[in-house]
Amino acid sequence: MIPFLDLKAINQRFEADFQHGFQGFLDTGYYILGNQVKLFEANFARFCGAKHCIGVGNGLEALRLILEGYKVLGSLEEKDEVLVASNTYIATILAIKQAGLKPVLVEANFDTYNFDFNSLKDSISDKTKAIMPVHLYGQLSPMEEISKFAKENNLLIIEDAAQAHGAKNEKGMRAGNLGDAAGFSFYPSKNLGALGDGGAVTTNNDELAEVIKKLRNYGTATKYVNELLGFNSRLDELQAAFLNIKLPMLNVDNERRRAIAKKYISDISNAKITLPKYDGSEDHVFHLFVVRVENRNKFIDFLDRNGIGHLIHYPIPPHQQEALSEFSHLAFPNTEKIHNEVISIPMSPIMTDEEVDMVIEVLNKY
Helix, strand or coil, X not given: CECCCCHHHHHXXXXXXXXXXXXXXXXXXXXXXXXXXXXXXXXXXXXXXXXXXXXXXXXXXXXXXXXXXXXXXXXXXXXXXXXXXXXXXXXXXXXXXHCCCEEEEECEXXXXXXXXXXXXXXXXXXXXXXXXXXXXXXXXXXXXXXXXXHHHCCCEXXXXXXXXXXXXXXXXXXXXXXXXXXXXXXXXXXXXXXXXXXXXXXXXXXXXXXXXXXXXXXXXXXXXXXXXXXXXCCCEHHXXXXXXXXHHHHHHHHHHHHHHHHHHHHXXXXXXXXXXXXXXXXXXXXXXXXXXXXXXXXXXHHHHHCCECCECCCCCCHHHCHHHHHHCCCCCHHHHHHHHHEEEECCCCCCCHHHHHHHHHHHHHC
């Protein structure tokens, strides 16, 4: 059996360092917003090429706090519209709604799983104030086109970079430094995953960074002096210690993911399976390797019989979720087809060449 993802094995590589880090954490007696959070914020900002990193509770709250921060600064106000991909994970849309803004869903492109640009252009109104591109599955959104579109229409760009740690554009700029601000998740299965929940905001905007630092901690900059109606969303000190240990391996792990993806794409040859389009560049870090098949249930049965792990990212599109029933009257044919056909196959930096070959062999037999 080849598991879809073996998190225990991924993290065992760091076990001795984790033990040492945990002991250091215990020895300090400092558990909230301590030196490990500060160190990680400096390290991750440098990694992304951004001026600021603010550690927060999780990826959803990272996106929400960016929006709340822009509201404090007067760049956004209640009921402003935010353009967002119709095929994203629901968290992207929840962040917009929870900040009192209006998500406007934009149809997806089959080749990139990012915005369909004709739909994007058709979705703008005089209430549109921001665009939230999602680097889905680890592939950068077409940021050059998005940046041009945003500039022409005076829109903020807020990256949902939850799946794209380390992805680079052709100029060498990384996710987290391609818009006005970006939200990251360090959920355990991410390319840079904590051993629990965690998230971060990156930005080059000094004012926004200061506001988000206050918002994440009850609206305070000084203890018991509350300047804003804030939240409790702080990156955990122990998780920051673990992330500091794992961050130096991220580029190596991403290279291994890309190598596996290239092998899959070159060696899987089956007309029933649609592979991702990939040009071999560093703009994709393959958080997930997602294929499409028309009869997904039959394909899943086949994978199960042959011992190949899998997951569906994601089975139900946002506009068909009960929690988002206000969108249920809408139709997004591309998105619906994507959600009906996608399935993720094993992808991990610790997969052996033999395991990769076995996945290829099984998929070619389908």
